[in-house]
Amino acid sequence: MAPLNSFRFSWSYPRLVYSTTLYDVVYSTDCSAWLLRDLNLSQHRLSHTSSSTLQLVKGFIFYLFVMTDSESLNQVYERLQNGFASRDTFSVDFRLSELRKLRAFLQSTESDLLAALNADVHKKEVEAVGYDLSPIYSDLNYFMRHLSTLAKPTFASRDFGAPVYVHRQPKGLVLIFSAFNFNIMLGVRPVIDAIAAGNVVCLKPSEHATASERYLQRLTSVLDPRICAVVTGGPQRCTELLELKWDHILYTGNANIGRIVMAAAAKHLTPVTLELGGKSPAIVSASADVRLAAASIAKGHFINAGQVCLAPDYCLVEEEVYAEFVKKLVTTVREFYTDDPKSCRHFGRIISSRHVERIAGLVNASEGRIILGGDYDDSASHYFSPTVVEVANGDDALMQEELFGPVLPILKVKSVDEAISFINGRERPLALYLFSRDDDVTKTVITNTISGSVGINETILQIGGRGSFIGGIGESGIGAYGGKEGFETFSHKRPVMYSSSLFGRMFQLLLPTFYSTKDGKDNAHVARVTRFVCQIPQTTAGETGWCAKIANIYGGISVGIAAMCAEIGGSVKSSKED
Structure with a gap:
């Protein structure tokens, strides 16, 4: 093995470079990332390097990166401040350039991304492409086509x-x-939105999904380090980040x-966007296609082992179709994940043993009847089987909090109205799902409930459509x-009025000199003219046609005439008094 042949530091741009015949390890605190170049492409050359030395170097670099002190965090913050102060991000061309680099990186490292998701939650390629990569590429492609238009000033009114x-x-x-x-989709997607709007970004991935966290650290080797930083660590690091403005x-x-x-943001009056999840209900009405409902709910709830904020968290099923739905649901789950889900290669895993124990505790505390599954393994496998539980009422342990696991409670209701009352009696959910072929029922549910989003005869996909978005209300975000x-969300909107000297002359009606007469009384004439002018229809965005234009011109002329009349009237009155 070749010895360490370069080891140098620079305070302005700290770097550690370790070079061997195998690879180069590059660590840069300024870029907030470490890079193992060519490691995955050159596994056959590992024999030239002792494993102990390799692990020592990798561990040293990881220590340098993760165990940064508060001063280095302040340096990251200062770098982002300077990056925004440069105003480079105000250029649409610059933003598009960064987004293109990000897209190229995602495409060239897709295999690494998929491997990270598989390592964290046992997620397989089809599911990862559909639910992780697809929303990312959708946003990237949208901004590639429309960012130039979005960034232009938009006409509001005249x-x-x-x-x-x-x-x-x-x-x-x-x-x-x-x-x-x-971890990757929920990190990269808002990063795309923020960069498209011209901001600089600090991303804090979840430390619980370690493989995807390491993947996200590589973003700073691709994007301009002045506009993007990735900070890792646990709760203490989050606290340190929230102390900054x-x-x-x-x-x-x-x-x-x-x-x-939100409390930390309030200290600096910082606006927040919170995506918080919650217990999203699925209503199965008597008019539903039961087979479709069972398939869609099973898909939406059990993907990623139930660890989806938008997943249907419980079902409210009308009693007319209750027995049929339960039978179809159990059959469908077995079709999806076989009679031995633990051996099914595309059934996911819980993120940690602690969360397995949490879910098991809720199931054990439930007074409901388990009609499918219920077994789990809190060892390193982090397995919890697809579980369906029949509960009697909303007081059951499984109905108190978001389950965030592969456990689906089912509750029988007498009518859709009862289901609506049940939902409205709880916190507002991130999503609501309805399965019905009756348009009147659909209209009733949409009109009489409040939620972040709604899926009719489908789950999860309502936020994936072009032009759609994710957002909650109340307890859900x-x-x-x-x-x-x-x-x-990441833009500050400000109205700008483009007046001129001509219009400035017209607006003199609003100057304080016209508020009252010389004898100290209110100028009733100006008040009447102002009230009249304010009632004249004005042109707003989206209004076209000659009628709107005439009304607009009439309004402008009226202001000017009113101002001149008021000025003449005031002059005549003052001359008489003199």
């Missing part, structure tokens, strides 16, 4: 003859917290931590992101 446009500016420094269940914070996770994030909605 008030008193002067046009008003809405300009969208970057907010500044954005902090993003991802979640372990979709950000211009927007996006957090994905549970509501308890969401409250902590605040704000939204994804595609155009993400661009709006």
Whole structure:
């Protein structure tokens, strides 16, 4: 093995370079990432390096990267501040360039991404491509086509003859917290939205999904280090990040931590976007296609071993189709994952033994009847079988909190109205699902419930459509992101009125000199004219045609005439008094 042949540091750009015939390891605190170049492509050369030395170097680099102190975190923060102050991100061309680099990186490292997801939660390729990669590429492709248009000022109205446009500016420094269940997608997707809007980004991946966390660290070797940083660590690191002043914070996770994030943001009056999940119900009405309902609910609930914030968390089934639905659901789950789900290669795993124990505790505390599954292994396999439980009422242990695992409670209801009352009596969910072939039932449910999103005769996919987005309400979240909605979330909108000297002359009616007469009384004439002018219809965005244009011109002329009349009237009155 070749000895260490270079080891150098620079305070402005710290680097450790270890070179052998096998690979180069490059660590850069300025880029907040470590890179193992050619390691995966040159496994046959491992024989030239002792494993102990290799592990020593890799461990040393990982220590340098992860165990950074508060000063280095402040350096990362300062670098992002300087990056935004450079105003490079204000250029649409610069943003598109960064997004292209990100897309090229994702495409060239897709095998590594899939391997990371498989290592964390046993996720297989088809599921990963459909639920992790697809939303990312959808956002990237959307911004490639539409970013130039989105970034342009949009016409809002023409008030008193002067046009008003809405300009969208970057907010500044954005902090993003991802979640372990979709660590890559929930991290990269808001990063795309934030960069598209012209911000600089600090991403904090979940430390519980270690393989995808390591993958996300590589982002800083691709994107400009002035606009993107990836910070790793546990709760202490999150606390340190929240002590800094950000211009927007996006957090994905549970509501308890969401409250902590929101309280920390309030100290700096920082706006937040919270995606918090919750117990999303699925209503199966008497008019439903029971077979379709069973298949869609089984798919939506048991993908990723139930660790999906949008998953249907429990079912409310009308008693007319209850027995049929339960039978179809059990059959469908067995078809999906065989009679031995533990051996099924595409059934996922729980993220950790602690979460396996948490889910098992809820099932054991339930007074419901287990009609499928219920077995688990809290060892290193992190296995929990697909489980269906029949519960009697909403007081059951399985109905108190988001389960976030492959356990599906089913509750019988007498009618859709009872299901609506049950849902409205609880916290507002991130998603609501209805299975019905009756349009009146569909309209009733949509009109009389409140949720982040709704899926009719389908689960999960309602947020994946072009132009759609993810966002909750109340206990399930605040704000939204994804595609155009993400661009709006990370943009500051400000109205700009383009007046002129002519319009300025017209607006003199509003000057304080016209508020009252010389004898100190209110100027009733000006008040009447102002009230009249304010009632004149003005042109707004989307209004076209000669009628709108005439009304607009009439409004502008009226202001001018009113101002001149008021000025003449005031002059005549003052001359008489003199």
